[in-house]
Amino acid sequence: MAQFNLNVNGKTQQVDVDPSTPLLWVLRDHLDLVGTKFGCGIAQCGACTIHLNGTAVRSCQLPVSAAEGAQITTIEGLSENGDHPVQQAWMEHDVPQCGYCQAGQIMTAAALLQQNPNPSDEEIENAMNGNICRCGTYLRIKAAVKTASQKL
Amino acid sequence: MTKVNTKLDRRSFLKVSALAGGGMMLSFSWLAGCKPTVEEELGLPKEWFELNSYIKIGENGAVTLYSPNPEFGSNVKTSMPMILAEELDTDWKNVWVEQADFYPERFDRQFTGGSQGIRMGWTPLRTAGATARAMLVAAAAQSWNVPANEITTSAGMLEHKGSGKKANYGEMASLAATLEVPEEVELKDINDFKIIGQSKKNVDGQKIVTGKPLFGIDHKVEGMKYAAIVHPPAFGMRLKSFDKSSVMGMSGIQDVFSINVFKDDYVQNFFDTTTFPEIIAIVGNSTWEVMQAKKNLVAEWEKAPETKIAMAGFGGNSMEVTVPAGLENSSSHKSRMAEFLKKPGTVVRKDGDPEGMFKKAAKVIERTYSAPFLAHNTMEPMNCFADVKGDRAVIYGPTQAPEFIMGTISSSLGIPRENIQINLARMGGGFGRRAYSHHMVEAALISQKIQAPVKMVYSREDDMSAGVYRPTYSATYRAALDENNNLLALHVKAGGIPESPLHANRFPAGALDNYLAESWDIPSNITIGAFRAPRSNFIAGAEQSFLDELAEEMGKDPIDFRLELLKRAETDPVGSNNDYDPKRYAGVLQLVKEKSNWSQAQSNIHRGVSAYFCHNSYVAEVVDTVIKDNKPVVESVYAAVDCGIVVNPDAAANMGEGAIVDGIGNAFFGELAFNNGAPTKTNFDTYRMIRQKESPKKIEVHFVESTENPTGLGEPLFPPVFAALANSLYKATGKRYYEQPFAPQLEMENLRM
Numbered sequence: 001m002a003q004f005n006l007n008v009n010g011k012t013q014q015v016d017v018d019p020s021t022p023l024l025w026v027l028r029d030h031l032d033l034v035g036t037k038f039g040c041g042i043a044q045c046g047a048c049t050i051h052l053n054g055t056a057v058r059s060c061q062l063p064v065s066a067a068e069g070a071q072i073t074t075i076e077g078l079s080e081n082g083d084h085p086v087q088q089a090w091m092e093h094d095v096p097q098c099g100y101c102q103a104g105q106i107m108t109a110a111a112l113l114q115q116n117p118n119p120s121d122e123e124i125e126n127a128m129n130g131n132i133c134r135c136g137t138y139l140r141i142k143a144a145v146k147t148a149s150q151k152l
Numbered sequence: 153m154t155k156v157n158t159k160l161d162r163r164s165f166l167k168v169s170a171l172a173g174g175g176m177m178l179s180f181s182w183l184a185g186c187k188p189t190v191e192e193e194l195g196l197p198k199e200w201f202e203l204n205s206y207i208k209i210g211e212n213g214a215v216t217l218y219s220p221n222p223e224f225g226s227n228v229k230t231s232m233p234m235i236l237a238e239e240l241d242t243d244w245k246n247v248w249v250e251q252a253d254f255y256p257e258r259f260d261r262q263f264t265g266g267s268q269g270i271r272m273g274w275t276p277l278r279t280a281g282a283t284a285r286a287m288l289v290a291a292a293a294q295s296w297n298v299p300a301n302e303i304t305t306s307a308g309m310l311e312h313k314g315s316g317k318k319a320n321y322g323e324m325a326s327l328a329a330t331l332e333v334p335e336e337v338e339l340k341d342i343n344d345f346k347i348i349g350q351s352k353k354n355v356d357g358q359k360i361v362t363g364k365p366l367f368g369i370d371h372k373v374e375g376m377k378y379a380a381i382v383h384p385p386a387f388g389m390r391l392k393s394f395d396k397s398s399v400m401g402m403s404g405i406q407d408v409f410s411i412n413v414f415k416d417d418y419v420q421n422f423f424d425t426t427t428f429p430e431i432i433a434i435v436g437n438s439t440w441e442v443m444q445a446k447k448n449l450v451a452e453w454e455k456a457p458e459t460k461i462a463m464a465g466f467g468g469n470s471m472e473v474t475v476p477a478g479l480e481n482s483s484s485h486k487s488r489m490a491e492f493l494k495k496p497g498t499v500v501r502k503d504g505d506p507e508g509m510f511k512k513a514a515k516v517i518e519r520t521y522s523a524p525f526l527a528h529n530t531m532e533p534m535n536c537f538a539d540v541k542g543d544r545a546v547i548y549g550p551t552q553a554p555e556f557i558m559g560t561i562s563s564s565l566g567i568p569r570e571n572i573q574i575n576l577a578r579m580g581g582g583f584g585r586r587a588y589s590h591h592m593v594e595a596a597l598i599s600q601k602i603q604a605p606v607k608m609v610y611s612r613e614d615d616m617s618a619g620v621y622r623p624t625y626s627a628t629y630r631a632a633l634d635e636n637n638n639l640l641a642l643h644v645k646a647g648g649i650p651e652s653p654l655h656a657n658r659f660p661a662g663a664l665d666n667y668l669a670e671s672w673d674i675p676s677n678i679t680i681g682a683f684r685a686p687r688s689n690f691i692a693g694a695e696q697s698f699l700d701e702l703a704e705e706m707g708k709d710p711i712d713f714r715l716e717l718l719k720r721a722e723t724d725p726v727g728s729n730n731d732y733d734p735k736r737y738a739g740v741l742q743l744v745k746e747k748s749n750w751s752q753a754q755s756n757i758h759r760g761v762s763a764y765f766c767h768n769s770y771v772a773e774v775v776d777t778v779i780k781d782n783k784p785v786v787e788s789v790y791a792a793v794d795c796g797i798v799v800n801p802d803a804a805a806n807m808g809e810g811a812i813v814d815g816i817g818n819a820f821f822g823e824l825a826f827n828n829g830a831p832t833k834t835n836f837d838t839y840r841m842i843r844q845k846e847s848p849k850k851i852e853v854h855f856v857e858s859t860e861n862p863t864g865l866g867e868p869l870f871p872p873v874f875a876a877l878a879n880s881l882y883k884a885t886g887k888r889y890y891e892q893p894f895a896p897q898l899e900m901e902n903l904r905m
Contacts, residue, residue, distance in 0.1 A: 001403065018403055018440070025440040029378070034370035035363015037580070038439075039531050040612045044836035047531060075363030082362040090361045094353050094802055097810055098225030099360035100531040100580025106361060128844040132836065134531045134581050135225050136813025138847035140806065 004068050008033065009077025015064070023067045024048045024059040027074060035075035035103045039132070046131030049104040050074050056111035075103035078110060086110045089148035097135035105131045109145045117152050119145070154339045156279050194246055197322070201329035203284035205258040206236050206277070213308055213322035215242050218252040220259040221269045222552055223356075224582030225810075226866040227803040228269045230355045232277055234799055235270075238347040239281025239340060242321065243307040249355040254554035254574040262576070264552045265587050265682060267767035267864025270799060274861055282337040284328075288321050291328035295319075307346075342797065342859055351802035356578065368549035368577035369609060371537045377406060379598045379608040380442035382432040383618060384453050386829030387678045388479045391430050394451035399434060402448065404441030408434050411597040413590055418563045419462045419470045423556035425588045426461060426475060427619035427679040433598045439609055446611070455479070456677075475677050479829035482524070482624075485649055488674055489626045493520065497645050497670030501656040503726050504666035506632075509641035513632035517705060521629070521694035523892040525824040526622035527831075527839065528683060532580020533615040536595035539605035540565060545572045547596055550579035550586050557589035564593050565600055583814075584682030588620045613834040621824060622683035625653045625690040629698035632666075637706045640666060646691060647672035650680060653687040653694075658765060659737060660699070662730030663717035678826065684814065685867035688766040693819070693874030693892070696762035700879040701888065710761050710879070711745050714738075732765040736794050739856055743792035744772040747854050757787065760879025764872040767864025769795040770856075773812070775848075775876040777884045784884040784898065786816055786877065788850040791869055796860035808853035808869045815873030817842025820895040840895075 002019050005012055008031060015030045022041075027033040027050070036059055039047030043058035050059045051073035078084045086109050096102045105128065112119060112127040119127065124145050133141065197210020208216045217233035233249045254262055261272055285305055292310040293300035296317045303312050308321045342348075359366055384390055396408050413429050414420065432451060436442040458477040465471040510516060536549030545567055551557060554574045562569040579586055595608040610618065627646035634640055642664050646654045656669035683689060703713035715738055720726075722734035741763050745751070750759070756778055763772035776788040789812050798804050821840035825832045833839040853869070878889045885901060 017438075018444075020444075021438075021440045025438060028370075029438045029440070032372065033363075034365050034372075037367075037531070038369065038533070038609070040836045041443075042612075042835055042837060045531065075361075078362075082358060087361040091353065091357050094351075094357060094806065096225075096354060096357060096360045097227070097806060098531065098579060098581045099354075099356065100367060102360050103363045125845045130843075132531065132841050132843060134529060134583075134814075134841065136810035136817070136842070136847070137806065138813060138842075138844045139809055139851055141844065 004064050006064070006067060006072060007070065008072045009074060017064055019063060019065040021064045022060050023050070023062045023064050023072070026064045027059065033074050033076050037100055037103060039101065045101070046108060047101050047104040049107040049131065051107060051111055054111065054114060056108045075107060078106065084110060085148040085151040086113065086144070089144040089151065092147060093140045093144040095137050095140040095144050097137055101131060101133045105133065105141055109141070109148065112145070113149055113152055118149055155336050156275065156282070156339060201325040203287055203325070203329055204280050204333070206280045207240060207284045209321050209325035211322045211325060213246060213320040215240070215247045215308070215321070216250055217247055218250050220252045220262050221273070222262065222264045222554070222576045222579065223251065224264055224552060224579035224586065226264065226269065226807060227354060227800065228264065230352055230803060231270060231799040232273055233355070234347050234352055235274065235277040236281040238345055239278045240285050241305040241307070244347055244352060246308055251576055251578070253576055254558070256555060262554055264582065265584060267769070267867040270862045271768060271864060278339050279337065282339050283333060286334045286337045287328040287331050288324045290331050290334070291324040292319060295324065295327065348797065348799050349801065352800055354803065366578045367532055367580050368537060369532055369535045369580070369607070371548055371577070371607060373539070373605050376605040376607055377435050377602060378437065378439050378442050379595070379606050380434045380446045381594060381608060381610065381614060382434070382446055382449055382451060383428040383614065386479055387619065387826070388456055388477060388829040389453045390456040391432065392452040392454040394432055394449060398450035399445040399448050402441070402445050404437035405445050406435045406437070407602060408432065408445070408449070409601060411594065411601070413564065413593050413597070414560070415563050418560070419464050421464050421556060421559065423553060423588055424560055425590070425620050425679045425681055431594065433594070433608070435598060435602055435606065443611060474675070476675050478677065480676060480678060480826055481828065482825040485624055485826070489522070489624070489647070489649065492626070492645065492647055492672050493628060495672070497647060497672035499668065500654060500671050501661060501667065501669040503661070503664065504641070506641040506643055506666040506668035509666045510630070510632045510643065513640055514635040515633040516630060517633070517702065518628065518630045519698055519701060519890060520626060521697060521890050522626040523624065523690045523693070524822070525624045525678065525826070526683060526818060526822045527616050527824050528583045528585035528620070529616065529839065529841065530579070530581030530583060530585055533610040533612055534591040534618065535607065535609040536591045537605065537607045538592070538595040538599035540596055540600040541603055543567050543571055545596055546575065547572065547592050548575040548577055549592050549595065550577050550582070551589040551592060552579070552582045552586040553589060556587065557592050560590070561593050561596050565596055583684045584686065585620055588681050612836070616834045616839060617831045619679035620681035621678065622689065623648045623651050623680045627653065627691060627694040629694065631698070631702050633705065639664070639702070639706065641668070642666070643668045644695070645670040645672070646694070647674070649674045649678070650676040651687070653691040655687060655691060657729050657731045659721065659732055660717050662725045662727055662734070663721040665726055667726070684811070685766055685870045688764065688867070688871040689874070692762070692764040692766070692871030693878065696764065696872060696875030697878045697888070700760065700875065700882070711741055711750060714741055714763060736770045737763065737765055740770045740772040740792040740794050743854055743856055744774050744790055747792060747852060748774040748790035750774065758784070758880050758883035760876045760881070760883060762872040762875035762879065764868070766871060767867045769793065769863045769865065769868040771868045771872050773869070773872045773876040775873065775880040777880045779884055784881055786848040789848045789852070789873070789876070791851070791853045792856065793853060793869065794856040794858060795865045795868065796858050796862040798855050799862060801855065804855065804865055805853040807865055809851045811866070811869035812851055812873050813842060813847050815870045816848065816877055817846070819874045819877050819892055820846065821893050823893045
């Protein structure tokens with residue numbers, strides 16, 4: 001066990017966990033931020049996507065020891081009032097079915113648009129390809145990313 | 153207007169105060185900390201007045217509607233309350249929706265599966281809405297001293313035009329709640345619908361996009377422990393022993409023990425799938441710690457002998473079911489299935505003289521289709537929260553079918569069902585998998601053992617290797633043609649491990665004078681369960697691929713050929729037991745023909761068509777592929793759907809799009825194989841799921857305008873897409889695809905191109 005100071009959603013929080021603990025489980029079990037989801041544990045599905053210094057990363061493969069000192073943003077901190085353009089676009093297109101993968105999809109999309117505000121269809125497909133949606137809402141995800149890009 | 157008798161469904165009109173434990177049900181979802189986020193103009197009322205199980209109204213006119221069925225992504229949590237709101241005649245923007253907990257004394261059929269939620273809920277929900285409205289009208293009539301039949305309602309307002317009196321529902325709610333439930337109520341004329349048929353956004357949309365706790369896996373209470381499970385590494389194996397000391401010293405680990413899912417004398421029901429009746433549980437302080445301990449645990453496994461289990465049968469009798477011994481392999485599955493090409497099956501339908509026709513045929517076409525086992529792979533792995541103390545249990549988790557597991561939980565815990573509360577979490581996908589809810593029993597037994605609240609979570613590997621799969625199937629179709637290419641007879645012989653996919657009385661049965669259907673099955677210890685459109689999800693692909701090949705052989709357009717057969721089934725049906733309506737079937741083919749511009753061929757677009765009937769609905773689909781970089785790519789999919797009245801059109805289209813993507817994904821990639829009883833894939837690095845890039849670029853879902861009562865939607869768009877894709881790939885590549893998954897074959901061809 002060791003103590004870590006984490007900057008999550010603009011707040012510094014202290015946790016006492018094993019240094020190998022993936023950030024995903026620190027967020028979910030220790031900080032009660034359960035919006036970030038567990039899907040596969042091997043960085044293959046994207047459900048656990050968060051932003052580390054603005055870049056989309058898979059929190060299931062990121063040891064907490066590697067996250068100290070970085071700006072961590074989770075779905076809960078993407079916007080103050082749930083009105084980030086990507087979140088709004090997700091609502092407008094009524095994207096979710098079961099909803100479980102969508103936090104990861106939104107975090108990947110938000111990071112893409114941060115780096116590339118006007119992505120082409122192909123760039124959207126490439127960026128979103130690491131996020132599995134078992135319900136198959138891919139077309140609405142793509143449409144929502146486009147809508148969000150127009151609003152940025 | 154239709155009059156319905158409310159006595160048919162009396163329990164839905166019980167008041168909560170009349171029931172023991174009623175407060176528990178109402179309180180749980182509020183305690184979960186999810187404040188309703190529907191556009192909230194009115195604010196929280198000071199007091200709620202309950203008009204029936206589904207509806208309570210605040211003094212300020214706010215309305216809470218309980219959505220009875222578990223939500224796994226089909227959006228019933230929005231569409232079922234829409235039906236209530238329609239007949240209540242309230243304003244949707246004043247409605248808050250709450251997930252009802254499992255409460256069979258209050259709600260009918262709290263089951264999500266078989267695409268039956270809206271179909272079976274249609275009349276009960278309309279009746280509940282109309283009954284509450286009638287009670288509000290009666291209260292206004294009493295207050296204003298005017299005849300009830302002179303009072304009109306609209307958008308949550310009551311009005312008596314003669315006296316000019318007006319009130320909102322909230323003002324009459326306290327009196328209405330004290331009135332007798334009317335014995336008969338009138339339902340709206342469907343032409344007067346204001347909410348049904350108008351797209352409403354997902355009531356949980358805001359919570360989903362902001363990451364609020366909604367799922368069982370998100371649940372947490374003070375003092376809660378975490379648990380992981382370890383199950384045998386292969387089907388046909390069982391626990392021999394384990395070494396507790398291999399993990400007990402590890403950080404955060406509290407206990408390790410084995411649990412037996414079923415009591416010895418328990419008579420199982422059809423949904424008690426016995427995959428691994430004994431498993432090991434590891435309990436500790438956090439998910440990561442118990443998952444680490446799982447990796448370290450030293451356990452010995454042994455081959456399980458053949459076992460017999462008692463299963464509840466029809467009429468209260470129990471029957472004996474045999475689980476075979478042995479470690480099975482996909483290669484031996486294939487060879488055992490191939491033996492049925494030469495062996496007769498069980499005849500399940502025979503019309504005319506098919507054997508005679510095959511003898512005198514000028515030409516016989518025979519094709520065999522197959523598909524592997526599939527894992528459901530819900531994005532949220534199996535998990536459950538349980539708090540069992542003494543003789544009471546609260547269980548909160550993802551289940552499609554709480555009623556099917558309640559008896560098992562009660563038996564396994566030794567606690568009477570009235571002391572067990574099952575609360576329904578939003579599910580991160582279901583697809584049939586969570587109709588089998590032994591994860592709930594496991595969590596409950598772990599909690600009982602430690603007498604503390606616990607959240608048990610499967611790893612992805614646990615989830616993918618725990619069984620309840622879509623079975624592997626095979627089907628052989630034969631057609632007898634005369635010298636002029638007229639179809640004389642059709643023969644299908646289909647089976648699988650461990651069940652047959654055959655629906656012998658579906659199309660093209662009824663359209664053919666000479667028809668033979670045979671079925672077979674091979675027992676296995678690999679457990680199976682419902683998977684989105686069970687059986688149909690294979691047989692539709694086989695049948696509709698064969699009809700495509702047959703149409704080509706006969707020199708006919710594939711849509712026209714199907715329409716000809718359906719015309720025959722409509723005007724002069726063969727046999728009396730044909731479980732489809734040929735006119736509605738033809739209707740979706742005609743609609744997809746129009747919407748896809750079928751008649752206007754484009755040389756660079758390769759099109760395949762397919763149509764199927766299941767879950768009381770009719771669907772026809774056209775898939776367009778194009779060749780890009782020597783590879784076929786799915787460009788567009790057009791679907792025509794007849795599922796009666798569509799409650800929530802945009803959400804219905806979403807569901808349809810998803811089913812099409814799901815079907816294309818499984819047709820291309822879906823496969824679970826076995827080696828010595830163990831699944832060869834246990835996570836998404838090897839189990840290939842369809843992703844954004846492989847998804848079609850465009851999907852259009854068109855609904856037949858209908859005044860028929862609603863029928864299934866979540867499943868019916870799934871089965872036909874397999875053949876529409878295969879038939880399209882044939883046009884694109886010149887090759888027919890008989891074995892799923894298709895992608896490995898396409899990749900081989902691509903290498904040769």
